[in-house]
Amino acid sequence: MGIRWWRRLAPVLVIALGVGAGLAFAVAAGVRPDPLPVDRTPVPLAGHRPCADIELYFGTDPGMTRAAASFRDDVQARLVFVQTKRESWEKLKKIFKDHPEAQQGIDAADAPAVVEVVPVPGTDLTTYASQLKTRHPDAQNVKAVDVDAMVAAMGKSGQAPKCPRSGEY
Template sequence: MNGGKKRLLVGAIAVVLVAAAVAVVLIIRSTSEKPVAHGPQPLAGHDVCGYNLVVNFKTDDQMQTAAPAMAADPQIRRVFTETKHEAWQRYQKIFAHQPDLIAVGSERALSPSLTILPAEGVNLYALRDRLTSQITQADKVNAYGPGELAELMTKLPPSTGKPEPCPASGER
């Protein structure tokens, strides 16, 4: 084999090795995220940190009725449900060290909700606008994108500390 053919063969082998290494990295990255369950899941036990929508309802039944349609929407990656009772439990946990806030709160004052993570590449605000008109029984649809999340971070008490970076999945 002459020198030119050897260099060509070595170059071809290098390209194949680089492509294989990239494929391995992509496979590892895609399998390192949490598995995604299909259908609506309870919000409890999930820490949603990425861009999301929160759809508030007046009743648990309205929320439960809307959840399956949202989970089937191709522009939606994950749907988490939270009943009034679950919202009250979360409220009590968040404010466990602030009894004055627990004393003034009540389950009756909280809304059942869906927390929605959009599919990759979906415009959060366009999705919010579409769902606002589509889910007629929704009380309110809030978008939490970069600006809204940054504003929320300024309202955290100093004792909370700096949160961990949010993974691409949108949940920790």
């Protein structure tokens, strides 16, 4: 007689556990991270540290400004940063202040105007860079920058902070 109650209760327990597990998976699947803010209005790069972005280099500030404005309606772009030739030159001087030999033969006219585009999460950086290269043929250079991939290629994974979902530190 002791086994009969177990035979009746066992199927009920199995069904209850199955429903509970199914519900847990459904809730977990429905939980998504908060959407990141999107602002495609070009802002100065100073003070920002993108770690997953596309960099477009231009020979002139007007070329950079035109390119930056073109991202206003680009649904793959999340943030757009700009750096004028003068700002690039000042940044280069700071980087190489202890290496005057590296500065020889280079002047402010050589510094590029830069647009840095942080894409929405999930965007393939290499594919997007290729699309932007086609879209902006006047860019002197277009490159995808993925700091996590660079760190991994150097065998230094775990020694540097991981790039957050936002694409900037």
